[in-house]
Amino acid sequence: MANWTTYINEYQNYLKLERGLSINTIENYSFDIEKLTAYLTENQIDVSPITITEEQIQGFIYHIASLVNPRSQSRIISGLKSFFTYLVFEEYRKDMPMELIEVPKTGRKLPDTLSTEEIDLLIGAIDLTSMEGERNKAMLETLYSCGLRVSELVTLKISDLFFEEGFIKITGKGNKQRFVPIGSSTQKFITIYKEQVRSHITIQKGYEDTLFLNRRGKQLTRAMVFTIIKDLVKKINLQKNISPHTFRHSFATHLLENGADLRSIQLMLGHESITTTEIYMHLDRKHLAQVMETFHPRGSK
Template sequence: MNWKTYIKHYQSYLRIERGLSKNTIENYSFDIERLCLFLEANQIEVSPIKISDETVQQFIYSVSKEVNPRSQARIISGLKSFFNYLVFEDYRTDTPLELIEAPKTGRKLPDTLSVEEIDNLIGAIDLSSNEGERNRAMLETLYGCGLRVSELVTLKISDLFFDEGFIKITGKGNKERFVPIGKYTQKYIAIYQKEVRIHLKIKKGHEDTLFLNRRGNQLTRAMIFTIIKDLAVRINLNKNISPHTLRHSFATHLLENGADLRSIQLMLGHESITTTEIYVHLDRSYLKEVMHSFHPRR
């Protein structure tokens, strides 16, 4: 088998056995394809089951000159996953990344927006257009429920349980969770549904998709990025923001107002509490306030 065949089998494994999303699988595959390009450029003809430690180390060294340590660590992680799969399937007896360690990257704290900045961002939306009502509903949902952008664009009407005050989210690995949704966010979704979505000519297969483009198709992740970037420019916001910034802000504002980490973890859909703990590092003044308010030895 050649590289393409092994990669195809690996993708099937990620999709079927590990239940990873299409975007995650594409990211894993990109790391392997980058290795393939390196081999081709250096005229190294070797299969995945024969490639040596030295060749992989040469590739990692070349990558280190082109990308930052965080990206380098991600590439190494992606390759380790692929070669571990080959070992698991008995194509190899060992992995060529056994002795390769990812560079230390430190913990990058996520960017956040203040409540005022979020209000300004949403306030800059042009509500004179149908897309404006949709965009306001989307941003309110991103911030009000702490969703990932992939969760937003795949949100279904049948996942809305407004009477109960929840929405059902299908997150990473097709894991489902119920997230509380406030009346404020519900109001703008309802306005969009009644005043905009009802007039769209919806394409077959998207009848249950909540947020649609003007042609009646599901929105792309890239479109959500563009909408938010354009709004940031409109209000002269000097921060590099993305849809994930609203998710980070959701979690940070909950923590600042007294929510516990376990509750935030469940709402965000983090598999491990350690992922959620990054928000503890965002506001040390808040942590000092908590200690001085509640600790018996304050």
């Protein structure tokens, strides 16, 4: 089951650094996956998280149904759905093997999204008198206005900034590149940081082209960005579970709410498949039915 271990470890890192979940919650999620791997081992089913089929997962669900109460069963299914959603989201899998597996209704909460007012409050709470203030402001503005993954933010290069054209070049999952629009106000914050702060840092060899640097002149870690955001959340006493991922999710949510089409959002987020964007946006079939009814000539009766 070594193959499973690798994917589970990556998933745990994602939950911790990009979703900001507690160690206890992460352990619960991992426990659900371990139940599945134990079942596979016991039944000598040799599959990886990438090759396991819907039928094999369904077999496991039937197995646990006879062992645990409906509430526990619901939690295990939710935990597995989260894991396989992550695999689709990261483009390890093309399909979602749990799409048709029903979860008993227990009121699932969607991840927190920030309003534009809350984003302004968070960014407004940054101490601009500190060395890192202008950098943090430029970083959070870029996270939100370009919808970047935190890994894309920390690896962003100066040579990837095409301000005259109004785009930045992003290298995403599997070294796939995309151009994302960047607004003039975000360009201004990056320029201020670059000219007034970054120019005074002693840059370590190999990081000359890295845009956002720590005080030692090296690339920031994802964990550092997470900590910066957590401290700001505490500072304004915001009662939400916020992480770098929240800015990306808010970017996409606000675009959708203001009438952007899914295809455009897909391109900006860098999702290979529109199915990934649907999962990411938590779109249910009701939404798609409304789109059909509103925009298709045969949609409304």
